[in-house]
Amino acid sequence: xxxxxxxxxxxxxxxxxxxxxxxxxxxxxxxxxxxxxxxxxxxxxxxxxxxxxxxxxxxxxxxxxxxxxxxxxxxxxxxxxxxxxxxxxxxxxxxxxxxxxxxxxxxxxxxxxxxxxxxxxxxxxxxxxxxxxxxxxxxxxxxxxxxxxxxxxxxxxxxxxxxxxxxxxxxxxxxxxxxxxxxxx
Amino acid sequence: xxxxxxxxxxxxxxxxxxxxxxxxxxxxxxxxxxxxxxxxxxxxxxxxxxxxxxxxxxxxxxxxxxxxxxxxxxxxxxxxxxxxxxxxxxxxxxxxxxxxxxxxxxxxxxxxxxxxxxxxxxxxxxxxxxxxxxxxxxxxxxxxxxx
Numbered sequence: 001x002x003x004x005x006x007x008x009x010x011x012x013x014x015x016x017x018x019x020x021x022x023x024x025x026x027x028x029x030x031x032x033x034x035x036x037x038x039x040x041x042x043x044x045x046x047x048x049x050x051x052x053x054x055x056x057x058x059x060x061x062x063x064x065x066x067x068x069x070x071x072x073x074x075x076x077x078x079x080x081x082x083x084x085x086x087x088x089x090x091x092x093x094x095x096x097x098x099x100x101x102x103x104x105x106x107x108x109x110x111x112x113x114x115x116x117x118x119x120x121x122x123x124x125x126x127x128x129x130x131x132x133x134x135x136x137x138x139x140x141x142x143x144x145x146x147x148x149x150x151x152x153x154x155x156x157x158x159x160x161x162x163x164x165x166x167x168x169x170x171x172x173x174x175x176x177x178x179x180x181x182x183x184x185x
Numbered sequence: 186x187x188x189x190x191x192x193x194x195x196x197x198x199x200x201x202x203x204x205x206x207x208x209x210x211x212x213x214x215x216x217x218x219x220x221x222x223x224x225x226x227x228x229x230x231x232x233x234x235x236x237x238x239x240x241x242x243x244x245x246x247x248x249x250x251x252x253x254x255x256x257x258x259x260x261x262x263x264x265x266x267x268x269x270x271x272x273x274x275x276x277x278x279x280x281x282x283x284x285x286x287x288x289x290x291x292x293x294x295x296x297x298x299x300x301x302x303x304x305x306x307x308x309x310x311x312x313x314x315x316x317x318x319x320x321x322x323x324x325x326x327x328x329x330x331x332x
Contacts, residue, residue, distance in 0.1 A: 010233050013215030014240020020208040021241070022248050027200055028259045030268045033296035037320035044317070052324035062198040067299050069205015074303025076206065077213030087221050090230040097224075109219040110301070114291070115308040129308055132291035133315020134322070136298070139284025141323040142330065144271050146284065146295035151238060154270050156245030161270040161277045168281020169288065170227070176289025177227040184290075 005083055021152060029062055032149030034140040036060070036067050085109045100185045113185065128184065135172075143168060209300045218300050220292030227289050273332040287319075 008016075024031040038053065039060045046053035057064075089106040097105045102113050112119070119125030140146040143165045145154060151169065154162020212218050217237055225231035251257040252265035259265050270277075288294045293301055293312055301309040323330075 007216060008211075008214040010215065010236030011240060013211060013217060013237035014242075015244055016211040016215075017208075017237065017241035018244035018248060020204060020211065021245050022257070023204050024201075025248075025252065025265045025267070026257070026259055027204070028261060028263070029201075033299075034320075036299075037295070037316050038324065040317050041321045041324060046321055046324060050324050052327055053321075062201045065198050065201040066205040066208075069202040069207075070209045070296060070299035071205075071302050072202075073206035073209020074213065074218075074300035076303070077210050077300070078304040081210065081214060085219075087216055087219055089221055090225060093221070093225050093228065093230045096228075106221055109216065109221070110292075110305050110308070111220055114220060115305045117307070120307055120311070126311060129291060129311040130315040130318075132287040132293070133298070133312040134319040135283050135287030135315075136291070136294065136312070137287075137316030137319025137321075138323045139280050139282070139287060139319070140295055140316075141320045141327075142280030143277050143284055144280065147238070147288075148296055150270070150281070152241050152245055153267055155242045157249045157267045158246075159267075159270045161272050164274060164277035165270075165281040165284075168278040168283075169285040171278075172282040172285020172287070173223070173227040173289035174285075175282075176286045177224055180286070180290060181224075 004081060007082075007087075017152065021148075021156075024066075027062070030149075031153045032145055033067075033070075034137075034146035034149060036063055037137045038141060039063065082109075100182060102185070124184075139172070208296065209303070212297060212300055213304075218293070218297040218304070223288065223292040271332075275331045279331075287315075 021031045039057050042053045042055050042057045085108045087106040087109065094105045102111055104112065114125070114128060143150065145162065145165060150162040150165040155166060215237055216222050217234065222234050226234035248257065249267065255264055257265065291312055295316070298309060298312050298316055302313070
């Protein structure tokens with residue numbers, strides 16, 4: 001019981017993610033998450049606007065079930081499995097974020113400055129989330145995969161395009177955290 | 186009455202629902218959905234996410250070799266062949282960079298957006314709507330973008 005409620009170490013995470021990948025392939029499908037954003041477009045009727053989305057989304061019912069599982073798993077985790085969301089952060093990280101005006105740093109998985117209720121009803125807070133989402137959705141489809149599809153599936157199967165994509169992920173992530181976050185906060 | 190195979194949900198795929206639940210729990214319990222963990226990663230201030238992603242890649246490499254040699258086959262007995270990613274420099278690096286910008290600011294990449302719905306419903310919904318819009322814009326522009 002203790003193991004279930006404590007945070008899991010990084011060396012538990014890697015193998016369990018690999019097992020997820022193994023099962024996904026064992027069930028006969030290619031492991032990845034971001035194609036679902038396109039499938040959701042198709043389901044919302046985007047095929048009427050662009051031929052790109054004229055696909056049969058029922059062919060991707062397995063992936064939609066996986067997504068529903070992700071959502072259910074998120075609720076199960078947040079309600080039952082993580083009594084304490086505090087994160088043991090590097091003191092340097094805490095100091096930096098304090099200087100940027102963040103509070104209660106690492107006491108929850110998600111900072112109130114980005115995910116808080118009151119932030120949602122401010123134009124700035126809303127736009128930060130919406131634009132980030134647009135960048136994630138656009139970027140991942142342009143790159144042809146996300147962390148699951150490129151960084152884990154692609155790198156482990158030694159695909160060069162995935163190495164380029166992961167290189168891009170880090171350029172973007174570094175620009176965001178080193179330069180953009182200090183500007184917007 | 187016979188249920189035909191065009192029925193919306195093919196029940197044999199229900200295993201993917203359970204796999205999704207499992208994967209979400211793994212990401213949640215290892216803090217791999219936390220905004221702070223990705224901030225630290227991109228600032229090179231913690232080993233945690235490198236350990237998780239690096240470990241996942243290394244062990245998956247072993248599985249990929251077992252797929253390639255045909256030692257592990259899928260549940261229908263077919264050889265497992267991961268899809269080949271589209272080649273090209275601009276679309277991978279530029280697309281990857283745009284994705285990284287969104288990931289770095291929001292701390293959420295594709296799969297975690299769905300998991301975070303269970304933690305922070307409204308903010309994750311905004312992220313999700315954004316991601317769907319982003320994929321939509323890509324679809325509209327896909328033929329015009331450099332590869």
